Structures are given as structure tokens and as C-alpha cells.
Amino acid sequence: MYDYHLHTEYSFDSMIKGKELMEKAIRLGYKEIAITEHLDLLPFEAKNNGIPALKKYWNYCKNLQKEHPQITLHCGLEIGDYHRTKDYALELIEGFDFFPIMGSVHILEDNTNVAILLNKQLSKEHTIEYYKQNLDLVTNCDINILGHLGVYKRYYSERIDESFVYPIIKDIFEVMIARNIYLEVNLSSLYKPYQMIIPEPEMLQMFKEMGGTLISIGSDTHRLDKFEDNTSILQRFKLPSEPLKRFR
Numbered sequence: 548m549y550d551y552h553l554h555t556e557y558s559f560d561s562m563i564k565g566k567e568l569m570e571k572a573i574r575l576g577y578k579e580i581a582i583t584e585h586l587d588l589l590p591f592e593a594k595n596n597g598i599p600a601l602k603k604y605w606n607y608c609k610n611l612q613k614e615h616p617q618i619t620l621h622c623g624l625e626i627g628d629y630h631r632t633k634d635y636a637l638e639l640i641e642g643f644d645f646f647p648i649m650g651s652v653h654i655l656e657d658n659t660n661v662a663i664l665l666n667k668q669l670s671k672e673h674t675i676e677y678y679k680q681n682l683d684l685v686t687n688c689d690i691n692i693l694g695h696l697g698v699y700k701r702y703y704s705e706r707i708d709e710s711f712v713y714p715i716i717k718d719i720f721e722v723m724i725a726r727n728i729y730l731e732v733n734l735s736s737l738y739k740p741y742q743m744i745i746p747e748p749e750m751l752q753m754f755k756e757m758g759g760t761l762i763s764i765g766s767d768t769h770r771l772d773k774f775e776d777n778t779s780i781l782q783r784f785k786l787p788s789e790p791l792k793r794f795r
């Protein structure tokens with residue numbers, strides 16, 4: 548069992564202590580985990596939430612691994628809107644070996660945050676822009692994983708018809724397959740009103756039919772009490788449960 552999307556105390560929105568996460572992961576039988584702290588560099592985000600001290604974070608991961616040799620820990624980053632903050636992000640991460648690097652779209656051009664509870668469903672225009680931003684991200688940034696594609700649906704209470712964006716999603720998948728980028732199956736939406744994994748099974752099927760094989764699982768957990776054994780979910784959706792080879 549593995550989980551490549553977890554947030555701890557270097558993320559502004561998580562209170563999880565690394566040591567407690569490692570202990571719980573070992574107790575639950577995880578073989579591998581990745582901490583993927585937020586690196587959000589759009590000016591208003593950096594101003595409001597600060598930028599994590601990367602050198603300290605790097606050493607923190609190294610110490611956690613040394614103290615818990617029973618499990619493999621990857622020291623990763625979730626870079627928010629990487630394609631819009633690329634030069635700055637590259638400058639900050641230079642000299643480190645963060646892995647995996649996950650890219651995620653959180654903020655639209657008009658500053659709509661699609662990763663939090665929205666008071667209404669995204670408009671058609673916003674939905675199209677969201678996927679175009681993802682296409683830009685996978686095309687222009689060196690990432691290992693594309694995080695939570697479709698994140699804005701977590702708080703929807705019903706499935707909706709989005710066939711109008713399928714052509715863009717196909718373009719995203721095509722680039723990902725050519726560039727060996729993992730598609731994350733994000734589990735957090737299972738516990739929110741949507742009650743479904745994202746991307747949904749039919750999206751995963753589309754990815755597979757196009758020749759996509761690289762799938763990564765991430766719970767996107769920010770609270771220790773929400774970090775659980777995922778075996779039954781992986782079985783339910785026929786998802787890979789063994790740590791990924793390329794991550795070795």
C-alpha cells in the first residue's frame with residue numbers, strides 16, 4: 548500500500564506532525580508514502596500563506612526517513628499553478644532533489660480558487676479554462692504527477708455532463724502519456740459531497756484506452772485522523788496497490 552499525496556506541518560493548511568504520520572503509516576501497513584507539501588507561489592498566496600522553508604523541510608524528510616527505516620518516505624512537493632510561477636519555482640527548488648513533483652491547478656485567472664468550497668458550480672467558461680490550465684501545466688512543466696484533475700467537483704452533490712471538455716482532457720492525457728506523467732487518482736473527493744474518486748472511473752478508462760498506464764494514488768490528507776488504510780477503496784476501483792516501480 549502506498550500514498551503519494553500527503554500534507555504535513557510545512558503545508559500552511561495541515562497540522563499533521565511528520566513523526567506521527569510515519570508511525571501511523573507503519574502501523575497501517577503502508578510500504579511507501581510521499582509528503583507533498585504545498586509550494587504556492589502566486590503573489591497573493593505567497594503573501595497570505597508564506598513559502599515553506601525548503602531547506603528545513605528537506606532535512607525534516609531526511610530525519611524522518613532515518614528514524615523510520617521500515618517504510619520508504621519520498622520528499623515531494625505539490626506545486627500549485629506551476630506553469631504560472633515556473634521561473635520562481637525552479638529557482639527555489641534548484642539544488643534539491645524533491646520527488647515526486649506534483650503539479651496542480653488551484654487558481655483560475657480571475658483568482659477563483661477551485662480547490663475550496665465554491666458557492667456554486669463552475670461556469671462552462673471556468674470549466675474550460677480549468678482544463679486549459681491543466682494542459683498548459685503538463686505541457687510546460689517537468690512534473691512527475693498531475694494532481695487531482697477535476698478537483699472543483701469535490702463539493703458537487705451530483706455528477707454532471709462535462710462532455711464539452713472531453714477534447715481538452717484528451718489533449719491533456721496525450722501530453723501526459725508522451726511525457727510519462729502519472730495521473731493521480733485523488734481519494735479526497737470520496738469523503739466530500741461528490742463521494743467519488745477524481746478523475747472518475749470513466750476518465751481513467753479514457754486514459755487507459757489512449758494507452759495511459761501510469762496511475763498514482765493520493766489521499767491528499769491534511770489531518771491524521773483521516774489517514775486510513777485505503778485497501779478497500781483501491782479494490783473497489785481496481786486501482787494499483789503496490790508501490791510504483793519508477794518511484795524506487
Ligand SMILES: [Zn+2]
Nearest residue numbers: 625651662694
Ligand atoms: Zn491541491
Ligand SMILES: [Zn+2]
Nearest residue numbers: 552554625767
Ligand atoms: Zn494536496
